[in-house]
Amino acid sequence: MIPTPKNVIEELNKYIIGQQDAKKAVAIALSTRERRRKLDPDMRREVMPKNIILIGPTGVGKTEIARRVAAMLDAPFVKVEATKFTEVGYVGRDVDSIIAELAENTVSKVYEDKVREVEASAERLATERLLGYVCQQLAKSADIANHARRKKQDRQAMAAASGANTSRGNSKLTRQRVARQLQNNELDDQLIEIEVGEEEVSYYQESATDLDESRDEFTDAGQKPRPACTQKRRRKVSVKEARRILTREEAGKLIDYEHVIDTSLHEVEENGVVFLDELDKLVAPRIDVGRDVSGEGVQRDLLPLVEGTTVMTRYGPVKTEHILFIAAGCFYQSKPSELIPELQGRFPLRVELSPLDEDDLVKILVEPKNSLTRQYKALLATEGVTLEFTGDGLREIAKLAVAMNRRSDNIGARRLNTVVERVLEEVNFSAPDRNGETVVVDGQYVSRHTSDLVGNENLSRYIL
Known part of the structure; x- marks a missing residue:
């Protein structure tokens, strides 16, 4: 809409x-x-x-x-x-x-939007490829078979996957067991070797700083860029990383680049x-x-x-x-x-646009969806510290920001970052040792922690 x-x-x-x-x-x-x-x-x-x-x-x-x-x-x-x-x-x-x-x-x-659209299909295709790689390498790996024998709880699954003592008739059962392990993320940390192509969409991800050179190239050609030629290479990665790489590669195959x-x-x-x-x-x-x-x-x-x-x-x-x-x-x-x-x-x-006065700065501190005070409350809450701002505390912060803007370059609401950071410097430093405490930022608290700024004409060291 x-x-x-x-x-x-x-x-x-x-x-x-x-x-x-x-x-x-x-x-x-x-x-x-x-x-x-x-x-x-x-x-x-x-x-x-x-x-x-x-x-x-x-x-x-x-x-x-x-x-x-x-x-x-x-x-x-x-x-x-x-x-x-x-x-x-x-x-x-x-x-x-x-x-x-x-x-x-x-x-x-x-x-990226197209990748999300085909993500489910790409994950299914990637899982099938991953299943093939895991089964193939488990069947050839004596080390994995020995590891399975050492761990009683994994003996049946790993022995089946290794193929050392199974018949061809059990291969379907082996594949099902490995598929279940993959689905439950039990093999995520295991290293496997996979075969992948070079990044098919690398030309989408180049830095904008290279645009001038690349633009000249395609201007001369008069053509749209094509996906890079995919030369296969082998990589040894964890199963978890392999799943991500293969999903990305399969998504690339499902996407129409010209349409993008x-x-x-x-x-x-x-x-x-x-x-x-x-x-x-x-x-x-x-x-x-x-x-x-x-x-x-x-x-x-x-x-x-x-x-x-x-x-x-x-x-x-x-x-x-x-x-x-x-x-x-x-x-x-x-x-x-x-x-x-x-x-x-x-x-x-x-x-x-009008310059911001003291009342505007007070509103900016509390009214926006992700205001500065809400950000600091959330940050300190991760350390177990409850932060509260009173009305006179907010007014004092805004008043100080206005004064600093008048005495030096007027940077508007950005000055609030400087003042609030100064006010909360002590609690930010000591927060790990103050779990469970409540810190109330009122007018006196602000004055106490910014007393060296008040009346100081040389504020350059505090200016952003």
């Missing part, structure tokens, strides 16, 4: 405090894309995605909004930093690698989300000497990508017309209007 804009905001509210304007803009952009799918093909081609620029200081939720939306929709998603790219023709990554990385991530994800690639490219083109962070860093001061290859040059390279073009990846061409781009930046020393006009026009939605 496709979530409505209201559903999107409700889900985001579980993880992100405030910033309703930004949540609404993202929800509407996603809703527009879903509506586009219901149009006739001619009209559908004309409807462009509503790309967004999120403007606000660090630590207010820009990245988290994009990440949570992508996870909620299970959509192809990639987060990149604009400062990592240089203009085409210069040393560094070019912007086409954004789409290449998005395709790479999606192919890997779709492949076609599905992945379609998903990228129709549902892809690119989060472009630090867009403001591309707005550089005017220089009279040389060429700005990492600022305006990158903006001009981004333009066709956002506008709509075809990028050759190692899996085939990807059209970017309907990929949603969400850009973000602080824009402290620059303004979105200082981006090149053509790029500004491709980001019709602009949302300013």
Whole structure:
């Protein structure tokens, strides 16, 4: 079921405090894309995605909004930093690698989804192969037969499997006994030798850092990559590991690789989300000497990508017309209007996120689904320590975080990690010796453990 804009905001509210304007803009952009799918093909081609620029200081939720939306929709998603790219023709990554990385991530994800779909069948086939290997090697191994004679409880099963004193008529019974042992995981630690092919899907798992080189190779060939040729080799592993290896190999045989690639490219083109962070860093001061290859040059390279073009990846061409781009930046020393006009026009939605105040930080400490306080409670509970936060304790933590943000760089909610870690430093250290204790973090507790920070103008050693 496709979530409505209201559903999107409700889900985001579980993880992100405030910033309703930004949540609404993202929800509407996603809703527009879903509506586009219901149009006739001619009209559908004309409807462009509503790309967004999120403007606000660090630590207010820009990245988290994009990440949570992508996870909620299970959509192809990639987060990149604009400062990592240089203009085409210069040393560094070019912007086409954004789409290449998005395709790479999606192919890997779709492949893993297909593996889960065929897992039951693959496990059955792998068990049959494993049964054959075990029976074959038990029959040839005198050491295993001797081991069976030394252990009374395993004598019948291992003697039958060894074939030393059985007739051909008992081979079926032997196979059944070994199958039962495998089913009960009784042989998991036993070493066996199996024959496997080279990893059939190794090309799905290569590092994204190699994408530029591999993209050139497949661009020249004009073809989609094929599974690697499987040369058989023998490996000695435990039965447990052999089961995993053989299951993976059998799953690979059951999967249509062409279908995986076609599905992945379609998903990228129709549902892809690119989060472009630090867009403001591309707005550089005017220089009279040389060429700005990492600022305006990158903006001009981004333009066709956002506008709509075809990028050759190692899996085939990807059209970017309907990929949603969400850009973000602080824009402290620059303004979105200082981006090149053509790029500004491709980001019709602009949302300013508000700085976080003390009340926001208190809410962030307790309201999100996996809030910081819940994380620390769960961590210390593993040592038998019960951690409790009072209202005045939370208020004191938030107050200190706000003060530190004012005195130094404002890193928003990320400052809470610094303060909470400082407050709980002692209990984290002594937790193994405090099993069964309850630690109450109230205002006095916070003040006592952060007294050296209060009034200290030089907080640099405590800054993240």
